[in-house]
Every structure is written in C-alpha cells, then in structure tokens.
Amino acid sequence: MKKLLLIPALLLGMLFTCNNAEAQVMDDIYVPDHIPNRKPIPYKYLREADAMYKKRVWRVIDLREKINLNLYYPTTKINERMSLIDLLLMGINNEGLTAYSNDDDRFTQPMGRSQIETNFGAVEKNVSYTDENGDEQTQTIKGEINSTEVKQYWLKEDWFFDRKHSTMEVRIIGLSPIRFYVKDDDGSEDAEIRKSMVFWIYFPEVRRILADHEVFNNNNDAERRTFDDIFFKRYFNSFIVKVSNVYDDRGISDYSLGIQSLLEAEALKKKITDYEQDLWEY
Numbered sequence: 001m002k003k004l005l006l007i008p009a010l011l012l013g014m015l016f017t018c019n020n021a022e023a024q025v026m027d028d029i030y031v032p033d034h035i036p037n038r039k040p041i042p043y044k045y046l047r048e049a050d051a052m053y054k055k056r057v058w059r060v061i062d063l064r065e066k067i068n069l070n071l072y073y074p075t076t077k078i079n080e081r082m083s084l085i086d087l088l089l090m091g092i093n094n095e096g097l098t099a100y101s102n103d104d105d106r107f108t109q110p111m112g113r114s115q116i117e118t119n120f121g122a123v124e125k126n127v128s129y130t131d132e133n134g135d136e137q138t139q140t141i142k143g144e145i146n147s148t149e150v151k152q153y154w155l156k157e158d159w160f161f162d163r164k165h166s167t168m169e170v171r172i173i174g175l176s177p178i179r180f181y182v183k184d185d186d187g188s189e190d191a192e193i194r195k196s197m198v199f200w201i202y203f204p205e206v207r208r209i210l211a212d213h214e215v216f217n218n219n220n221d222a223e224r225r226t227f228d229d230i231f232f233k234r235y236f237n238s239f240i241v242k243v244s245n246v247y248d249d250r251g252i253s254d255y256s257l258g259i260q261s262l263l264e265a266e267a268l269k270k271k272i273t274d275y276e277q278d279l280w281e282y
Contacts, residue, residue: 060238157171
C-alpha cells in the first residue's frame with residue numbers, strides 16, 4: 001500500500017521539478033528589476049525670486065553622431081529596449097502621453113494619432129498594376145510609420161542661474177522628433193531630402209516614461225542608463241539653432257549660413273556660460 005502511495009507522490013514531484021525548471025529559464029544571470037522601477041530624478045524647487053538670470057535656447061541633437069547613437073538604436077525592439085522615437089510613440093498610443101502640433105512649441109494644440117501618421121507620411125496610397133489578364137487595376141495600400149526616418153531632435157530648454165545654490169542649471173521644456181524623408185514629386189532620380197517636425201512633447205510629462213526604460217551602455221552591460229539619465233545628466237551632443245531674442249525669436253539660420261552658423265552657435269553658448277563665470281571674483 002505504501003508503495004502505491006509513493007508512486008503518485010514521485011510523479012507529482014517530478015512534474016513540479018520540471019515546471020519549476022522551465023520557470024527559471026531566462027536570458028540573463030539575474031532578474032533585472034532596477035530600471036523598470038526607476039522614477040524620474042526630481043528637480044530642485046525653484047522660486048521665481050531665485051532665478052536671477054534666464055535664457056531660452058533651442059538646440060538640435062543629431063542622432064547620426066556617434067555619442068547620440070543610443071537614442072537612435074535599436075531600430076527594432078529588443079526585449080524591453082527600444083529607440084527614443086519608438087518609446088515616444090508607445091507612450092502616445094498606450095501611456096496617455098500627449099503629442100502637440102508640430103508648429104506649437106507652447107503646447108496648446110494637442111495632436112491626434114491620425115495627424116501623427118500624416119506627418120510621418122503614413123497615408124493610404126493608390127497603386128496601379130497590371131493583373132494576370134492584362135487589365136489595369138488599382139489597389140489601396142495603407143501607409144505605415146517608419147520610425148527610422150527620425151534622425152534629429154529639437155530641444156527647447158531654459159538656462160537659468162539659481163542664486164540660492166549659486167549654480168547655472170538647465171531644464172528641458174519640450175522635445176520634437178525631426179523626420180528625414182525623400183519626396184519625389186516629379187519622379188526624378190535626384191530627389192531632394194527634406195526634413196520636418198513630427199510633433200512636440202512636453203518634456204516634464206514624458207519623464208515618467210523615460211525614467212523606466214533603459215539605454216544601451218557601450219562600456220558596461222550591468223550599468224544601463226535610462227533615457228531620463230541621458231537628458232538629465234546631458235549625455236548627448238548638440239548644437240544651438242536659436243536663442244530667445246527681440247527679433248521674434250528668429251533662428252540662427254535666418255541671418256547666418258554654413259560654418260558661420262556654427263560659429264554663431266558657439267558664441268551664443270559661450271555668452272550663456274560666461275554669465276556664471278563673470279559673477280565670481282578671484
């Protein structure tokens with residue numbers, strides 16, 4: 001009788017062991033739970049009276065630069081890791097993130113999903129073809145968003161001097177992806193590459209999503225940064241394209257071209273950083 005009772009017990013034990021072994025199969029040496037539980041790094045409280053200097057700056061992050069590649073790749077999702085534009089689109093579709101009109105960096109005109117698809121060129125197209133009987137047919141093809149076309153980002157940010165802490169700091173206000181695409185209207189081979197803003201994102205709103213998604217670290221797989229770390233700690237390269245001014249905030253390209261634009265951008269950058277240095281006496 002004891003032997004008969006022992007056999008089912010052994011079978012149950014083997015079944016439990018097999019199920020337990022299957023549950024422990026994972027593509028890592030530990031369960032990563034640090035990044036998914038991350039929260040945005042909080043900003044220090046700032047009173048209006050403590051901001052004794054402020055300058056609004058617009059700058060461009062070019063994803064084709066080596067230091068910025070971790071914002072562009074992976075072009076297809078790898079586990080939970082994705083590119084910045086795919087993360088923004090995921091936030092808009094699934095996390096309630098609000099997108100604003102591509103010409104509205106003051107965040108007053110929310111944009112719907114259909115308009116975002118239009119700005120990406122993901123519209124229905126009628127394609128003509130000849131069927132097996134030699135007759136001309138027309139088929140409607142639904143367009144798809146090609147996120148790899150986003151190769152730059154515009155940042156809108158405020159630089160300010162906090163006299164309470166005696167430091168020059170920066171807060172990012174807005175983020176806008178820039179799409180590079182070819183529009184061949186006349187069918188010529190030498191089509192012009194164009195670029196356009198897709199939408200604007202209010203940066204303080206998107207930080208909650210940026211903070212719990214990792215970015216690849218070339219030097220250490222165990223020390224993965226988040227997108228929030230990249231922006232908060234300024235782990236990117238960029239150049240200034242506009243600074244608030246009396247001429248309706250005109251951009252540098254409106255009065256300077258080529259290498260002169262880059263030199264002007266560096267001069268504006270130096271002017272802002274020199275403000276902090278000029279406050280000190282040695």
